[in-house]
Amino acid sequence: MSDKEFTIAAVRVEDMEPLSAILSALRHARKKHPGALTPHERMTVLTEEVGEVAQALNDTGMIGCREAMKGELAQVAAVCIRMMMGE
Numbered sequence: 001m002s003d004k005e006f007t008i009a010a011v012r013v014e015d016m017e018p019l020s021a022i023l024s025a026l027r028h029a030r031k032k033h034p035g036a037l038t039p040h041e042r043m044t045v046l047t048e049e050v051g052e053v054a055q056a057l058n059d060t061g062m063i064g065c066r067e068a069m070k071g072e073l074a075q076v077a078a079v080c081i082r083m084m085m086g087e
């Protein structure tokens with residue numbers, strides 16, 4: 001089995017929803033902010049997005065926080081992907 005086949009086999013059906021949300025956030029971010037940033041600038045964006053996850057958690061508490069954080073977590077992942085891609 002190749003590395004690519006192994007990676008695809010490791011993805012569960014229930015992973016599709018968060019992965020889809022991440023890809024949607026990535027597409028939205030690239031459309032809204034198409035330019036590349038320096039790593040330091042992108043780090044600032046990442047920190048802001050992580051802060052928004054914390055804000056969503058604080059606003060909702062333990063009950064319902066996962067649902068409230070989903071969008072922000074997808075945005076964090078999208079920023080991470082852009083950093084990994086050197087955007």
Ligand SMILES: [Mg+2]
Nearest residue numbers: 049052072075
């Ligand atoms: Mg956000």
